[in-house]
Amino acid sequence: xxxxxxxxxxxxxxxxxxxxxxxxxxxxxxxxxxxxxxxxxxxxxxxxxxxxxxxxxxxxxxxxxxxxxxxxxxxxxxxxxxxxxxxxxxxxxxxxxxxxxxxxxxxxxxxxxxxxxxxxxxxxxxxxxxxxxxxxxxxxxxxxxxxxxxxxxxxxxxxxxxxxxxxxxxxxxxxxxxxxxxxxxxxxxxxxxxxxxxxxxxxxxxxxxxxxxxxxxxxxxxxxxxxxxxxxxxxxxxxxxxxxxxxxxxxxxxxxxxxxxxxxxxxxxxxxxxxxxxxxxxxxxxxxxxxxxxxxxxxxxxxxxxxxxxxxxxxxxxxxxxxxxxxxxxxxxxxxxxxxxxxxxxxx
Numbered sequence: 107x108x109x110x111x112x113x114x115x116x117x118x119x120x121x122x123x124x125x126x127x128x129x130x131x132x133x134x135x136x137x138x139x140x141x142x143x144x145x146x147x148x149x150x151x152x153x154x155x156x157x158x159x160x161x162x163x164x165x166x167x168x169x170x171x172x173x174x175x176x177x178x179x180x181x182x183x184x185x186x187x188x189x190x191x192x193x194x195x196x197x198x199x200x201x202x203x204x205x206x207x208x209x210x211x212x213x214x215x216x217x218x219x220x221x222x223x224x225x226x227x228x229x230x231x232x233x234x235x236x237x238x239x240x241x242x243x244x245x246x247x248x249x250x251x252x253x254x255x256x257x258x259x260x261x262x263x264x265x266x267x268x269x270x271x272x273x274x275x276x277x278x279x280x281x282x283x284x285x286x287x288x289x290x291x292x293x294x295x296x297x298x299x300x301x302x303x304x305x306x307x308x309x310x311x312x313x314x315x316x317x318x319x320x321x322x323x324x325x326x327x328x329x330x331x332x333x334x335x336x337x338x339x340x341x342x343x344x345x346x347x348x349x350x351x352x353x354x355x356x357x358x359x360x361x362x363x364x365x366x367x368x369x370x371x372x373x374x375x376x377x378x379x380x381x382x383x384x385x386x387x388x389x390x391x392x393x394x395x396x397x398x399x400x401x402x403x404x405x406x407x408x409x410x411x412x413x414x415x416x417x418x419x420x421x422x423x424x425x426x427x428x429x430x431x432x433x434x435x436x437x438x439x440x441x442x443x444x445x446x447x448x449x450x451x452x453x454x
Contacts (some may be wrong), residue, residue, distance in 0.1 A: 202227075204238075209245075220255075230263075237272075250286075254293075261286075271310075273297045302335075347377065348399065367409070375404055383409035384435075386416045396423040400448040407441035414438045425450040 199214050200207065204221045207213075211228050218224040218235040222242045227233075231248045235241035237255040244250065244258065249266045252258035257269040260277050264286035269275035274290040276297040289306045290296035296305060296313040302320040307313035309327040316323065316330045323330055327346075328339040341349065363380035372391040375382060377399070384390050386408050394404070406420055418435040420427065420442065427433045427444060433453065435442055443454040 226262075269296075271295055275299065278302075343378070377402070379404060381405045381407065383407050384413075384418050386410040386412040386418060389416045389419070391419045391421060394420065394422045394444075394451065398446040400446060403443070403445040405441055405443050406435065408435055408437075408439050411438045413440060420444070422451055427451040428453050 200210065200216045201218070202216070202224060203219045205218055205223045205225045207224065207227060209226055209228050213227050213229050214231045216224060216227060216230055216233045216235075218233070218241065220236055220238045220240055222239045223235040223237070224230075224233065224244055225242050226245050227241075229246045230244055230250075233241060233244060233247060233250045234252070235244070235250075235258070236253045237257055239255060239259050240252040240257045241247075241250065241261060242259055244252075244261050244263075246263045247261060247265060247267075250258060250261065250264065251268045251270070252261070252275070253270045254272045254274055256273045256276055257271065258267065258275045258278065259273070260279050261267065261275065262280055264278070264280050267275060267278070267286040268289045268291070269278075270291045271293045273294045274292065274297065275288060276294070278286065278288065278296065278299050279301060280286070287304050288296060288299065288302070289308075290299075290313065291308045292312050293310045294314060295307040295309065295311065296302075296316060297311075298314060298317040299305065299320065300318055302316060302318065302323075304321055305313060305316065305323045305325070307316075307323075307325045307330070309325075311329055312327060313320075313323065313325045314329040315332050316325075316334075317332060320330065320333065320335050322336045323334065324338040324340075326340045327342055329342075330339060331337070364378055365381045365383065366376075366379045367383045367385070371388075372393055373382070374393040375395050377395060380403070382392060382404065384392065384406060387410055392406055395402075406418065408418060413435045414437055419432055420434070421432040427450070429450075433442065433444075444451050445454060446452075
């Protein structure tokens with residue numbers, strides 16, 4: 107076999123010194139103690155050769171550490187660089203990449219990726235963190251999933267929380283009885299909650315108004331209300347004006363409707379109104395909205411009992427009420443129920 111260019115052929119055992127880049131053509135000679143010493147600059151590389159049939163195997167080490175401090179094993183899988191040290195071990199249950207895990211005592215089955223993740227962990231079990239500072243204060247919490255920069259930043263010992271999104275559950279600490287079970291999905295969702303439990307918040311800034319111990323709320327695209335618990339809020343009235351639900355609506359806890367008492371007259375009904383209570387201490391006019399949705403229903407009621415003296419006039423912005431330009435309540439305590447059929451208003 108011909109020698110490739112820039113090849114170095116060695117025919118005598120012993121020490122070989124060379125500079126530059128070389129390839130070996132053929133077999134390296136082996137000394138009587140099966141050792142080959144190759145010195146490159148100030149580095150000596152030692153090999154031990156073994157012969158098995160027509161195959162030679164070289165084993166050995168790099169000769170020097172890759173950095174000062176060397177490669178060492180530890181009880182936790184870590185990839186960190188401190189003063190040139192690289193620590194790694196794949197034989198245990200915790201995997202921390204970007205965090206030293208120096209406080210761990212009995213933690214098990216935790217996984218984190220990102221600088222400062224799980225940096226305070228001591229005995230927590232089954233936590234998953236991804237993103238810088240995610241779960242950085244967690245010590246003994248269990249089964250938390252924190253994904254996103256600063257997700258669950260202040261969480262210490264709570265259970266089964268899910269935070270997905272930058273700063274989700276940012277200030278949450280322990281929850282009542284250390285049982286959090288909050289689900290926050292979206293940037294800054296439930297970011298100001300501190301000790302509340304069993305909340306579900308979906309959407310950017312969902313639950314943002316919950317700042318203490320609010321619990322058992324379901325908030326979808328809604329900031330929630332300070333101090334409010336056990337409530338479902340979906341959508342933002344500043345962004346959504348219509349809601350469509352397919353199928354039959356079933357409720358098991360009763361239903362409530364919006365009741366409005368106007369502070370000034372004439373009063374123009376809003377899409378959020380359902381019952382309008384009218385002060386008949388003087389004649390009043392209620393104007394109906396200009397673009398009602400089909401099926402819009404309103405109840406307009408004499409709330410004082412003097413409509414027989416001071417009438418209530420109901421006037422559409424467009425169209426008619428049962429074919430008339432307006433309708434009048436002129437009997438004390440009477441109410442009128444009307445609805446919009448898509449083209450005009452009808453009295454029920």
